[in-house]
Amino acid sequence: MLDVTRYAVAADAIVEAGRFLYERGWSPATSSNYSARIDDQNIAITVSGRHKGELGAGDVMVVGLNGQSVQSSCRSSAETRLHTVLYELFPEVGAVLHTHSVKATVLSRLVPEGQPLTLEGYELQKAFSGVQTHDSVLSVPVFENTQDIDALARETKAWFEGHRDQPGYLIRGHGLYTWGETMADCLRHVEAFEFLFECELETMRVRP
């Protein structure tokens, strides 16, 4: 039985996250999708195609971890399976955010195929849960973009089964996925990634 209060808390967190991310320009033109865990079987997730700066309760729906809608005739995000694999893999994850910022998009196109984006030596890496020092290496995988979301979901699942301690990934020319135990953790991760992406792009500009 779905707990309505837990759904309402999750939906509120998603609506608030949408305002924050849209205002910063990280979720333009109806792009992006957000989710929050309700319980061990269900998540709240954005309805496909909605404006992320103007979300209301009707723009958030429930899906099971199998990706199937629960009591809604709306279509959940086209990228729902990219969210559910993360909740399946990581029971401690409480929120997943996917954004489409200019910096994530541009940087993802500059990383050579088959290589990760390597972030190291930045004090701000400590904004990621579990990171204690700038003297650490964060290897962010870059997956090739595709319209076959089920295939990408299988690919990301296989990758993160073997690389469990990572806070996010990029999809080339598309955007960022990041997650956290709470929505606040997850939002902090988006901000940290955006700061680090800007640093990387600025470094490439001054030291090509």
Ligand SMILES: CSCCC(=O)C(=O)COP(=O)(O)O
């Ligand atoms: C207009 S952006 C193209 C789709 C996309 O990448 C995205 O993040 C939004 O898809 P959704 O189905 O969740 O609205």
Ligand SMILES: [Zn+2]
């Ligand atoms: Zn997207």
